[in-house]
Amino acid sequence: MKVSVVKADNYNIEIVDKAVNDAVNLIGGWQNFIKKGDKVLIKPNMLTNVTPEKAVTTHPEVVRAVIKAVKNMGALPAVGDSPGISNLKSTAKRTGILTICEEENVPFVYFKQSKAYNYMEGRFIKQFELVDCLSDFDKIISVAKMKTHVFMGVTGAVKNLFGCIVGTDKARFHLRMQKHIDFAHVMVDLYQTIKPTLNIIDGITAMEGQGPMSGDVVDAKIIIASSDGFAADLIMADKMGFDAEAMPIAAAGIEEKRIVRLKDIKVVGDGKDEQFHFAKPHTYKSMQDTYVPKFILKLGQNQLTSKPVINKNCVACGRCSHHCPPKAITIIDKKVNIDYQKCIRCYCCQELCPHQAVDLKDGLILSLLKYIGIYK
Ligand code: SF4
Numbered sequence: 310m311k312v313s314v315v316k317a318d319n320y321n322i323e324i325v326d327k328a329v330n331d332a333v334n335l336i337g338g339w340q341n342f343i344k345k346g347d348k349v350l351i352k353p354n355m356l357t358n359v360t361p362e363k364a365v366t367t368h369p370e371v372v373r374a375v376i377k378a379v380k381n382m383g384a385l386p387a388v389g390d391s392p393g394i395s396n397l398k399s400t401a402k403r404t405g406i407l408t409i410c411e412e413e414n415v416p417f418v419y420f421k422q423s424k425a426y427n428y429m430e431g432r433f434i435k436q437f438e439l440v441d442c443l444s445d446f447d448k449i450i451s452v453a454k455m456k457t458h459v460f461m462g463v464t465g466a467v468k469n470l471f472g473c474i475v476g477t478d479k480a481r482f483h484l485r486m487q488k489h490i491d492f493a494h495v496m497v498d499l500y501q502t503i504k505p506t507l508n509i510i511d512g513i514t515a516m517e518g519q520g521p522m523s524g525d526v527v528d529a530k531i532i533i534a535s536s537d538g539f540a541a542d543l544i545m546a547d548k549m550g551f552d553a554e555a556m557p558i559a560a561a562g563i564e565e566k567r568i569v570r571l572k573d574i575k576v577v578g579d580g581k582d583e584q585f586h587f588a589k590p591h592t593y594k595s596m597q598d599t600y601v602p603k604f605i606l607k608l609g610q611n612q613l614t615s616k617p618v619i620n621k622n623c624v625a626c627g628r629c630s631h632h633c634p635p636k637a638i639t640i641i642d643k644k645v646n647i648d649y650q651k652c653i654r655c656y657c658c659q660e661l662c663p664h665q666a667v668d669l670k671d672g673l674i675l676s677l678l679k680y681i682g683i684y685k
C-alpha cells in the first residue's frame with residue numbers, strides 16, 4: 310500500500326494545486342481513480358462554521374484543487390457535507406467552501422435527508438442511515454483535515470466520513486457506542502460502507518492538542534494522499550508523533566484484520582521524512598485500555614477518563630446542552646450543569662462549544678495512574 314506525503318508551504322493557489330496533483334500522481338495519477346463522465350462527490354471536513362485559518366475545516370483551496378483535477382478528467386464534481394452542529398448554509402459560507410464552489414461553478418450539496426445503506430459484513434452496524442444522495446455518485450473523495458481528536462485520538466480520512474450521517478443523527482452513535490473502541494469499530498464499518506475512491510488530507514495547517522475544534526493551529530505544511538483511508542490516517546498519526554496503530558480506529562481495524570499495518574505502507578513524496586511532535590489530546594492515554602489493569606477498569610470507568618468541566622468562557626449559549634447525546638447538560642439561570650452520572654464521556658460538548666468553554670479534567674483514578682507513572 311502506498312501513501313504519498315508532499316510538502317506545501319502555504320495555501321497559495323498554485324502551491325496547493327501542485328501539491329495535490331503531485332500527491333495523487335505519486336500514487337498512480339488521477340486516471341487511476343476517476344473516469345470521464347463519473348459523478349464525483351468531494352467530501353471535505355466542514356465540522357462547523359469557522360473561518361479556514363482556525364484549521365478546524367478543510368481549507369477551501371485544497372477543495373478547489375480537487376475540483377479542478379476532477380474536472381480535468383472530464384468528470385462531474387460536486388461538494389457536500391453535513392456539519393455536526395451549525396447551520397449548513399452558514400458553515401458552507403464561513404469555511405469558504407461555498408465561495409469556491411460558486412467560483413468553480415460546481416454544485417454544493419446540502420446533506421439533509423437520509424436513507425438506509427446495507428453493509429452486511431459490518432461488525433457493529435449492518436445498516437447505516439446515510440445521506441440519501443450518496444448513491445447518486447459513482448465515486449467519493451474524502452478530503453479531510455489533519456487534526457487531533459479528544460475521543461478518537463486523531464481525525465483524518467476515515468473519521469471525515471462521519472459527516473455522511475446527517476446532522477444530529479450522529480449523536481445516536483455516541484449513545485450506542487460509548488467506549489472509544491466500540492465507536493472506532495463503527496467507523497471501520499462506516500468506511501467500508503462508503504468506500505471512498507481516494508483520500509486526501511489537508512495538513513498544510515493542522516490542529517494539535519484538544520482537537521477537533523479547541524486545539525491549537527500548527528503548520529505541518531504537507532498534503533497526504535492514498536487510495537486507502539486507513540493507510541493515509543496511519544501515516545498522518547505517525548507523522549504527528551503518535552502511536553499510530555494504538556489510535557482507536559486503527560486499533561479496531563487491526564483487531565478485525567481489515568486494515569493495512571504501518572510497516573506494510575510505502576511512503577513516497579518529498580515530505581516522506583517529515584516528522585512532527587504534535588501536542589496530544591488530554592485523553593490520549595485513556596484511549597489505550599491495555600495500559601490499565603483489569604481490576605482498576607472494573608472499579609470505575611468514569612474515574613479512568615477525563616470529565617468535561619465548564620470554564621469561565623461559557624456564555625450559556627446552550628449548544629452543548631442541545632447536542633449532548635444522553636442529555637446530561639442542563640442550563641439553569643445561565644449556569645451550565647453537567648450530570649456526571651449520565652455523562653458518557655463522548656466529549657461532544659468540548660468538540661462543539663464555540664467559546665472553548667469546556668475543559669477536560671482527569672478523573673480521580675486517571676490522575677492517580679498518571680501520578681504513579683502508569684499513564685504518562
Ligand atoms: S459550554 Fe460552550 S456550548 Fe455550552 S453553553 Fe457554554 S458556551 Fe455554550
Ligand code: SF4
Nearest residue numbers: 633652653655656658
Ligand atoms: S456532558 Fe459532554 S461529554 Fe458528557 S455526555 Fe454530554 S456531550 Fe458527552
